[in-house]
Amino acid sequence: MHQQTLELNPRPRGFHLITTEIIQAIPQIAAFKTGICQVFIQHTSASLTINENADPTVRKDFETYFSKSVPENDPDYVHNDEGPDDMPAHLKAALLGSSVMIPVRNGRLALGMWQGVYLCEHRDHGGRRKLVITVWGE
Amino acid sequence: MHQQTLELNPRPRGFHLITTEIIQAIPQIAAFKTGICQVFIQHTSASLTINENADPTVRKDFETYFSKSVPENDPDYVHNDEGPDDMPAHLKAALLGSSVMIPVRNGRLALGMWQGVYLCEHRDHGGRRKLVITVWGE
Amino acid sequence: MHQQTLELNPRPRGFHLITTEIIQAIPQIAAFKTGICQVFIQHTSASLTINENADPTVRKDFETYFSKSVPENDPDYVHNDEGPDDMPAHLKAALLGSSVMIPVRNGRLALGMWQGVYLCEHRDHGGRRKLVITVWGE
Numbered sequence: 001m002h003q004q005t006l007e008l009n010p011r012p013r014g015f016h017l018i019t020t021e022i023i024q025a026i027p028q029i030a031a032f033k034t035g036i037c038q039v040f041i042q043h044t045s046a047s048l049t050i051n052e053n054a055d056p057t058v059r060k061d062f063e064t065y066f067s068k069s070v071p072e073n074d075p076d077y078v079h080n081d082e083g084p085d086d087m088p089a090h091l092k093a094a095l096l097g098s099s100v101m102i103p104v105r106n107g108r109l110a111l112g113m114w115q116g117v118y119l120c121e122h123r124d125h126g127g128r129r130k131l132v133i134t135v136w137g138e
Numbered sequence: 139m140h141q142q143t144l145e146l147n148p149r150p151r152g153f154h155l156i157t158t159e160i161i162q163a164i165p166q167i168a169a170f171k172t173g174i175c176q177v178f179i180q181h182t183s184a185s186l187t188i189n190e191n192a193d194p195t196v197r198k199d200f201e202t203y204f205s206k207s208v209p210e211n212d213p214d215y216v217h218n219d220e221g222p223d224d225m226p227a228h229l230k231a232a233l234l235g236s237s238v239m240i241p242v243r244n245g246r247l248a249l250g251m252w253q254g255v256y257l258c259e260h261r262d263h264g265g266r267r268k269l270v271i272t273v274w275g276e
Numbered sequence: 277m278h279q280q281t282l283e284l285n286p287r288p289r290g291f292h293l294i295t296t297e298i299i300q301a302i303p304q305i306a307a308f309k310t311g312i313c314q315v316f317i318q319h320t321s322a323s324l325t326i327n328e329n330a331d332p333t334v335r336k337d338f339e340t341y342f343s344k345s346v347p348e349n350d351p352d353y354v355h356n357d358e359g360p361d362d363m364p365a366h367l368k369a370a371l372l373g374s375s376v377m378i379p380v381r382n383g384r385l386a387l388g389m390w391q392g393v394y395l396c397e398h399r400d401h402g403g404r405r406k407l408v409i410t411v412w413g414e
Contacts, residue, residue: 001414003310003379034141036176036272038312040379042388044328050236051228052182057217061225062232064214069207069345076340079333090327090334091341098326098391099377101237103141103178103270110270112180115236132379132386134312136413137274138139172279174314174410188374189366190320195355199363200370202352207345239375241279241316241408248408250318253374275412276277 001136002028008129011121013085015051015059019116023109026133035104035137042130045089045123047096053116062118066092089122096120104137139274140166146267149259151223153189153197157254161247164271173242173275180268183227183261185234191254200256204230227260234258242275277412278304284405287397289361291327291335295392299385302409311380311413318406321365321399323372329392338394342368365398372396380413 006025008018022039023029029037041048052058070091072084079087100117103110119129144163146156160177161167167175179186190196208229210222217225238255241248257267282301284294298315299305305313317324328334346367348360355363376393379386395405 001310003381034139034272036274038377038379040377040386042386042391044326044388044390049232050182051232055217055219058225058228061215061217062229064216065208065212065229068214070341074341076344077337078340079331079337081331087334087337087341091338094325094327094338094394095233095371097235097373101176101178101239101377103176103272105141105270110178110180112182112268114182115180118232130388132381134310134379136312172277172410174412187370188320189370193355193357196363196366199353199355200367203346203350203363203367206352233371235373239314239316239377241314241410243279243408248316248318250320250406252320253318256370 003134006131006133008119010127011119013121013124015062016119017053017116018119022117026135029104029135030107032104032107032135032137035135037102037104037109037135038099040099040132044093046126046129047093047098047120048100049096049118049120050100050115051118052114054114085124092122104135141272144269144271146257148265149257151259151262153200154257155191155254156257160255164273167242167273168245170242170245170273170275173273175240175242175247175273176237177255178237178270182231184264184267185231185236185258186238187234187256187258188238188253189256190252192252223262230260242273279410282407282409284395286403287395289397289400291338292395293329293392294395298393302411305380305411306383308380308383308411308413311411313378313380313385313411314375315393316375316408320369322402322405323369323374323396324376325372325394325396326376326391327394328390330390361400368398380411
């Protein structure tokens with residue numbers, strides 16, 4: 001089992017491909033013939049998901065959909081100390097999830113041809129984001 | 139650790155119980171007294187979740203809810219090269235997730251009495267879907 | 277690898293922090309320098325997620341959002357034998373997920389400073405909820 005942290009530079013609000021950054025951070029994966037890689041985000045207003053790695057308009061439409069589906073300034077929100085993007089960020093993070101789990105095969109992530117890992121930044125100014133990456137197997 | 143692929147025959151758009159197919163594909167699970175089974179889908183327009191394994195109307199209502207909640211033909215979508223079901227399929231896949239993780243106990247999946255694994259087919263014509271199943275433990 | 281069950285006392289409908297209960301249930305985690313902890317819920321009308329561990333208004337707003345976003349009494353639902361909270365509970369459980377996976381580091385859950393584990397109780401009278409907790413690593 002190999003475990004490490006990875007700190008991502010600040011990204012603007014939206015959905016960002018980080019597959020390459022993850023792969024470059026864990027050369028140790030080459031030693032695993034069969035395994036699993038977990039990427040975990042230590043925050044509650046950003047999240048991780050797996051989706052299309054090609055056309056950037058998919059990531060644009062993700063931001064459009066989630067910002068419409070989890071509205072800001074809902075008068076029913078009680079928690080809004082940190083601004084209108086605060087509570088929606090928590091809700092989007094729960095909908096998308098705090099980790100992704102990817103099989104490892106022959107020393108590489110066994111992603112499908114069109115799959116990539118997204119950092120989902122739900123805050124207007126989220127800052128640096130800390131990940132914990134764990135790989136285990138044989 | 140045991141790892142293998144499983145290719146599912148095409149299903150119509152909607153939610154489909156695949157627990158039996160998974161169990162039949164991994165007789166090796168019998169050797170694990172304690173463990174975890176991950177089922178991962180290598181696609182971005184279909185997903186996996188765990189829900190009620192009994193009444194088929196639950197699966198029907200899943201399709202109704204998700205098709206209403208993630209509408210087709212939203213004029214704000216930019217990515218729609220492959221038809222009106224394209225972008226909504228990506229969004230539904232992210233909401234539901236690309237893998238399920240099930241504890242293994244005494245050589246069997248430790249699902250609750252009412253739990254089953256769903257293939258969530260979000261495309262009108264999704265075709266065959268590839269899964270990677272990994273089991274590890276003792 | 278360590279695996280055990282944990283039965284939670286009934287909670288009212290809503291979102292409840294259970295991090296302390298989980299930690300107290302698994303003193304064995306202290307033996308793992310590096311690892312992963314999975315918490316799995318054996319139900320289809322309650323779920324688990326990770327979110328803010330501090331301000332209780334976040335959990336209140338979660339209930340507000342999810343009850344608005346997954347409405348009761350939608351005339352399109354077919355499955356409603358067990359009352360208006362039945363089908364929405366299944367849908368919310370699928371949106372939030374049946375398990376959380378947390379890295380383990382130096383014998384402790386490697387949660388971020390603001391992260392806690394939520395039991396998401398989607399039924400009006402959900403009763404006791406059974407979890408399976410599995411920890412593995414070195």
